[in-house]
Amino acid sequence: xxxxxxxxxxxxxxxxxxxxxxxxxxxxxxxxxxxxxxxxxxxxxxxxxxxxxxxxxxxxxxxxxxxxxxxxxxxxxxxxxxxxxxxxxxxxxxxxxxxxxxxxxxxxxxxxxx
Numbered sequence: 001x002x003x004x005x006x007x008x009x010x011x012x013x014x015x016x017x018x019x020x021x022x023x024x025x026x027x028x029x030x031x032x033x034x035x036x037x038x039x040x041x042x043x044x045x046x047x048x049x050x051x052x053x054x055x056x057x058x059x060x061x062x063x064x065x066x067x068x069x070x071x072x073x074x075x076x077x078x079x080x081x082x083x084x085x086x087x088x089x090x091x092x093x094x095x096x097x098x099x100x101x102x103x104x105x106x107x108x109x110x111x112x113x114x
Contacts (some may be wrong), residue, residue, distance in 0.1 A: 006038070006039060006040050007038075007039045007040070007098035007099065008039065008040045008041075008042065008095060008096070008097045009035075009039045009040070009041055009042070009043050009097065009099045009100065009101060010041075010042045010044060010094065010099075010100045010101070010102075011032070011043050011044070011097060011100070011101045011102070012027075012043075012044065012045065012098055012101065012102045012103040012106070012109050013043040013044055013045035013048070014026055014027050014045060014101060014103055015027045015029050015032055015101060016029045016032040016033055016036075017030065017041070017043045017063060018043065018045070019054065020045045020047075020048050020054050021054075021055075021103075022047070022054075022055060022056050022057070022058050023055050024054050024055035024112075025077070026058050027103065032101065034106065039098075042097065044090065044095070046083060046086060046087065046090075046108040046109065047059065047108050049086050049090070050079060050082040050083055050086050051082070052079075056071070056072075057072050057073075057074040057075060058073070058074075059071065059072050059079065059107045059108065060072075060073055060107055061107045065086070068080075070083050070107060070108070
């Protein structure tokens with residue numbers, strides 16, 4: 001019998017793992033449900049990791065003085081530095097991974113769908 005290494009996949013925590021989206025919901029995914037028994041998942045929610053609650057006001061990436069900034073429009077708060085710090089430490093702490101499943105059209109996970 002062949003032995004297979006279990007792939008390690010970083011996944012947006014809001015996809016089938018936890019109700020942590022800005023609106024307090026979870027995204028259902030039949031694909032992820034089927035995948036879970038076969039992979040080691042590393043769930044991450046960047047917005048929760050920088051201290052934002054659930055639910056929370058939405059974030060947007062906006063141009064400000066010719067630079068992209070992570071802003072919460074309703075409050076005017078700028079989370080750019082907190083997010084940059086989190087992303088740097090998260091990526092440095094990751095073991096070798098085989099893939100990513102990230103929430104598309106999210107200012108903190110994936111701006112576009114792949």
